[in-house]
Amino acid sequence: MDSESLLPSLDAHQGAPVSASVWQVWQGRLVWLWRFCIFGMVGSSSAAVTRFLLRSLQGSGWVYYLWFFIVEFPVYTMTLVLVGSCLGQWRFFCRLGLSLWSWCLPKTIYEQGKALLEPSSYAPLSMAGST
DSSP states (O other), X not given: OOTTSSSOOSGGGTTSOHHHHHHHHHHHHHHHHHHHHHHHHHHHHHHHHHHHHTGGGTTOHHHHHHHHHHHHHHHHHHHHHHHHHHTTOHHXXXXXXXXXXXXXXXXXXXXXXXXXXXXXXXXXXXXXXXO
């Protein structure tokens, strides 16, 4: 099963034993469970990193929260892509990071990044460099 699909496809496995299709369904659910665990780790750790970066503004009330909001967004995105990549879900979290910043990226850069992250743009390792 492709780990990028939202729900596993059972149509392709009609001839397979029941246990194989059940495993594929649970495998898809475990991928999403893993992704939610990554989201949980990233949310709390990015807030801690942002607090560390802004520790000199502790005395100022509303200025601190304004800067926290401004700094948290890029820190969260970088942490999400870094942790998600390290834990095996790099394509999903790179796509998400690109989508989070699509509002301020030029359309050409966004389209190029989106095309680079498509599964069809990657050749299998065994075919790389072969003639």
